Amino acid sequence: MFGFNTRALHLGYEAFALIFKFLHVKTTKLLTFIAALWLLPTVAQSQCDLITVNGSTQMPDGVCAPVTFGMEAHFEFLVPVDTSLVEILYRWNDAANTETLVSGNWNAAGDSVWAMATHVYPPDDECSKTAEAIVVYDGELCVSSGYQSQVFATWGTDEENSGELLIDPVTYYVCEGVDVIDFTFADNSTFNCNVNIEADRPNRLDRWVQFFYNSYNQAGDRIPDVTVRDSSGTVHSMTDGSGNYITDLYGPVVRHPYPADGPTETSYEITAPAGGVAGDIFEITLRNWNVCNPYDNTPNDGHPPADIINGDNPPIETTARIEVIAPTPVTVPALFEYCTGDNIVLSATAGAAEIRWYKDATLDTLLYTGSDYYPEQPPFFLDRDVPGSYTFYVTTFQGICESAPTQVDLEVYQAPEPALAGNDQTICHDTITLYANNPSAGSGFWTTTSTANILSPADSATQVINLEFGPNLFTWTITNGPCNTSDDVIIYSDRQPDAADAGSDQFLCDMNPALLAATPPNYMGNGIWNVVFGSGSFSDSTLPAALYSGAALDTNILIWRVSSRYGACPVTSDTVLIASDRNPGVALAGADTLLCETNTLGLSGNVPLNNGTGIWRAHGASGTFADSALAVTTFSGFNYGQTKISWNLTSRLEICPVSSDTLFIQRDQNPGIANAGMDKAFCLVTQDTLQGNLP
Incomplete structure (x- = not known):
């Protein structure tokens, strides 16, 4: 079943009204209208189907980019529509995918619309464009019934839109010392939008081509004595013997009329004798015009352009040159020196140039190509373990040129045996004789970092004098060409100190x-x-x-x-x-003593400390000690009166001061028994003589 909506019903009522209003229409058109009316419920869902007529017209302002392109499109509907729901979308299909949306212009009935829009196409890599106009009905793109497109050309100069202005060769190299004889350049350009690029709308219109000789777009010294021979055989001198400018030469502007399907021109013949040096050049310029920058805006009027040299429009140009080259000079040592057993490699540098190694000066036997040559490899097969002398030749090759050979010598020396300087020594002298091994290949030599004097440094056995106090480093080096081996020995030169002195006792x-x-x-x-x-x-x-x-x-x-x-x-x-x-202590003889009649006294001195000794001494008096060396002893036989004795302490080694203490003995005699006489009695006697006995 078909679905309905209110808009469809409205359209249906309008359609029936039209039927009765226009019964005089042709039967076929009426039948078509009735068939469309039958499908109205479906059309309500896709109003694009109501478009029955469409068309468009393009209006570019030219074919050379930038092109301002105008496109007019018109569309007719089967029945009047709501014009507020219809827009025209222009898709320009350029690099930016630019689009333009316009409302359009309607007829009074509301069943026909037309629109106009423009867009500028700049130069790019496409030679044709397709512009599109599409009806947009209530947001829906009518890409079938409401679609129009216009294809048109966008060309440019012959360096745009995939065109390329090119001379073949861009650079013609000639080696130092080689003549340039009748050399020609060719136009090898790719014409803009030509048949090999754009098959549908190719640009096959007129081209104009010209060669200009001895141009100075590129800096640099010029090749001396350059001449150009034109098509009539006339020879034109371009430079003198020093490469200085004499003149330049414009060749003819050659027109290629339709169909101009590719370059055909070659330059005049160019000649220069040998004499230029590396870096000298001779330059030519190719000049080009086409329909987008025509040399002659009216090529068929029989008159040349006002500017014969540059034409009515500026040409596009490109240059090429003849250049004298020489291979980069090789940088290589004249002599390589190696030892037997070494990995032998010969190295050279020459910038970007190719380096070639040869066995002979005539360059008949190429050994290797590259900067680092290993002669052990085939085809030379050098034996690294065998000493010997060899000669090689090296050249550089660049472009088309190879340099003269440079001789390179290789010397392989016998590697010496390990050096043996002897064992380290410590001596109590400032002279010594060093002994090292004798070399079987090469020679030996003694060196030192000290101030010692090596009397025969080239002898394996040599005397050394004036050794520094302390370590003296000596090196025995055996050398054979670049090959060497060395060994160190350290001699410690000692000195006798003065005789030992322990000091006084x-x-x-x-x-x-x-x-x-x-x-x-x-x-x-x-x-x-x-x-x-x-x-x-x-x-x-x-x-x-x-x-x-x-x-x-x-x-x-x-x-x-x-x-x-x-x-x-x-x-x-x-x-x-x-x-x-050690101190024996302080002597203590005891207390002074008073004796009556007794002539014997027990003494009690203090005992000496630290293994010291003591002795009793009587000072100017009689008397004897039972044992004068004992602290506790007796003293007897001394006289009445005062007797002086002392107790004396002496240290064990008699080093410490003697300590002495004095004891005084006072001995008295007994006076006898007192006798006062007989008792007496007196009467009235007041005085009497007493008669006591004498002591």
């Missing part, structure tokens, strides 16, 4: 630690303390002024040994006596 009382005073060793020698007899320890046994602690309470013998910096010289030594004594 020391006698010490209650001193711990003791400060030693040995003489420091010179020549960076080393000293060390040791205990030979006694005991004790050192704060640092390597210091001459070490602190000596814990000495035995006795005589101690210390030794100071001095050795050289590197231990190569004799060791000297010296001893020092350290007598370490």
